[in-house]
Amino acid sequence: DLLSCVKDHLQRAGRQPADVMKAMRGVDEDTRNVCAFSLYTHGFGPLAAAHVIESLITVIKQFHSLCPTEQSIRADFAHFSQSTTTEAVATKKDKKDSSNEIDPSIISPRSSDFDIYDSSVLPRIGYDNGVIEMTVGEMRRRILGPEKLTASQICAYLRKAKNQSSLPVLRENLEKCGVIFSDNNKSIHPNTLTSLSETEAIALAIETGTYLNALPPSREMKDNVRNHPAQAYCLRMIAKSIEEAMTRVGRRPEDRNVETVADLHLLRFSMVSHHFGHNFYASVMRWLQYSMS
Structure with a gap:
């Protein structure tokens, strides 16, 4: 295999x-x-x-044939894209569906998203990076996105001290920027990526992808590609389709493009991973296409 x-x-x-x-x-x-x-x-x-x-x-196992054609591969992925994002948000009845965890107001960027909310956030990773600028848009994505971070978690995200006076001030400052916490927010359990700013997560995806692209395929991989050209072609087509889907969402938050149900789910993946996930996934798919050639 x-x-x-x-x-x-x-x-x-x-x-x-x-x-x-x-x-x-x-x-x-x-x-x-x-x-x-x-x-x-x-x-x-x-x-x-x-x-x-x-x-x-796991994705491959869902395909109907062992080695589908390029047309059937695209058809398999196309069925996720039958409805527009607006229709999906308006008509979804299953409240447990992951796409409903994204507030519709953050699907499209606002002009205020580019305003700087905090210009002195300390980085978690990297050397000599100085400080990180957090935008209003990034605050909206953390609070209204699938993570639904609480005021206490946002304090930690901004590397600020948490006390009884800091949380009300944080809420007030964010409300002035049009970002309001919901009392019904149920945040996800914090993980490693939760602590990374989008700047750091994107840099991590790009740098790791760069090192991956320098990794040559193994001798066994080359032999398998040579002995099973049809399967190798199939994998190249699948990897290409997935890379295109991941790339379509946008490399950075301001580039996001959400038009279909599939895009909405990929946007959730992107936001939960602070724009690391889909960028790194696309890098692996590019490397796989090269390795299967």
């Missing part, structure tokens, strides 16, 4: 730093290449890319 071969290649370095150092002692060039990718990204890159490949394997 081609994708299993790709996943095995990405997992050569192991999951722990000690595994990487042990693998580096080998003479296998493919293993050394993945270990270098792991070291450059502090162990994050290969594991994240392998998870993307795992999700793609």
